[in-house]
Amino acid sequence: MIDPCVALRGVGKRFAEQWVLRDLSFSCPAGETTAIVGESGSGKSTLLQLINAVYLPDAGSIEVFGQAPPAIDTPLYRRGIGYAVQGAGLFPHMTVRRNVTLLAKLDGWSEADIAARFGELLGLMGLDESLANRYPNQLSGGQQQRVGLCRALMLKPRMLLLDEPFSAVDPITRLGLHKQFLNLRSVEAVSTLLVTHDMREARKLAVYLVILKEGRVIQHGPTREVINAPDDEYVKGLLESLE
């Protein structure tokens, strides 16, 4: 792998005396989607927070596009990384338009640029313009998730961190979201880290897999290789869900 978007070497993170991540070493391909797969408590979300500089690692080193996440000026750094979560986390007091365009406005984009980008993202995510002035509570769960993705992409980030964004919706809606996501990926080649506990989702959306268990990497590699050659009982178990 020539240009990884994220490279970890011996990374560890602890809260108080409890190590939640231990000795993580792997790299994720730039411009592609990497899935971080694991059950809850495996440290997946903490990993994302190390990448966007909410936490600093207690051991090892992280590089994002060749640079360690900064300890100061973190808001500026984070604006270069899109972030979407399970349940979308839209601000309930803001309309769809406001939710999506807030950061661009704070960054001083022109009205015209904001309107153009906003329209483009709605189109990409298959959202109707008429939703722009609604509040989040007037949207379906699937619509909220798509708005959440629009918000994450508004500033054209180099990287996207997705914390189980597809898991809180019903299976049919989820399939629609997957399709939309792949459609988006075909247009915007943003490097993506997708945290999920769903092996099917990982296989469908990611070219690279990192399997986490209890804070350690069990296996990582291109999706096809991992699926064809699981080197651990745990990974085999995960793969059985694909049968």
Next chain:
Amino acid sequence: MIPRLVGTALLLLSGIGCAGEAPPLVIGSKNFTESYVLAEILVQLIEAEGLAVERRFGLGGTLISFDALRAGEIDAYVEYTGTVSQAILGLGTDATVSRLNVALREHGVRFLRPFGFNNTYALALKAETAAALGLTRISDLVPQTGLRVMVSHEFLERADGWPGLIATYGFEWAPTGIEHGLAYQALADGSIDVTDVYSTDGELVRYGLTVLEDDRDFFPRYLAAPLVRVDLPASVVAAFEKLEGSIDDATMQRLNAGVVFDGETFAEVAKGFLTEQGIATVEPTGPGRWNSLRQNTLTHLKLTGIALFGAILVGVALGVAVYRMRALSRTVLYIAGLLQTIPSIALLALMIPVFGIGIVPAIIALFLYSLLPILRNTITALTSVDPLLKRVAVAMGLTPREQLRYVYLPMSMPGVLAGIRTAAVISIGTATLAAFIGAGGLGDPIVTGLALNDTSLILQGAIPAALLAVATELIFEGVERALLPRHLLQSTN
């Protein structure tokens, strides 16, 4: 010094600092009928001299009035020698006016010559009974055995009441206690024969009672006289001294009865008295009912408005500051909660040594009261913002300031507004007590009405205050509707 400065700044802010000509003299009164009547007499005397004068009536007690005088918030009020001697100077009960004035010099105030009457405890009985038994002096009671005696509970206990009285005169009765307010009625309908009274009560006239002479000079002397600042203009002092010795017990009883039983206003009673004395008065300048309602309402709104505005600024700012420091937030909430538990009237009284009387201490007290609901609701609302949204706000790259401005504060709005609404309603209610420290407002008619036991006067303050509270609720509902998307409305409907 600093509190004074803050006070002055507030005063200027509130737009009451009036510039220009010499400030009017200010006459105070305590909150009972006789004090109002005598204060009104002083006011009309000053007006007759052609000077500007302001009324600061209904102050809540001796200490408040005396401190106000000493601080120059008022220029004069009517006080009793025995009260100053015991309650302020600790000199016992027999000090003469000149002895008192020596002690008062360090306070910058002095008594003028007494009006003549002595408002002290006395024993009274029906005129017919007194005539039938030939009773004129307290000593005459000693050989009497068939009389039913009941005295007020307080009189029964006080050293200058019953215990001292029997020791001085050698009675052998063991009277029971009765509520003072009921004693007159009991005397009138013949269920008791003798009770204790205040020697200038208007009831003495109304019920045709005879007061027995204190021939062994037992009761302390409570001679009423103007208590004035030493810098009071000589012409005003001269005007006040015209009244020296001109009001005896019977006259004072009659003046009190005029207000309490004949429904005359203080101004009418005072004018009538001065006319009898051959002192020309100008037409009373007291405002009409609607004018005074308008004036009181405006003052009330000013008191609560300024206090609330300050409490919003400080409460929300403090709430935000404290929200980020968990340890501090407990302490701050604890202190604010403690402030809330101080009874309002006590908090107002506590303000006086520092801020004097009038609008400024009232505003500060109301401000302190409004602080807790706003502070607590702000902290609670900030704390209860969904942690997921907090995580998103950080992760998407909002600076701490932007998080506050675009996420935390707007999301806390319903809670904060609810706190402000509570504070506003509490302030409007509590502000009625501000009249006790001379701040005016809708409490003025309430305090006067309480002193006179005049329900309609009380209602003139209470009804507008209640309407203001209701209007405030409605206005805040409107504000909430205007400011918040409908699905975030948190109010009761």
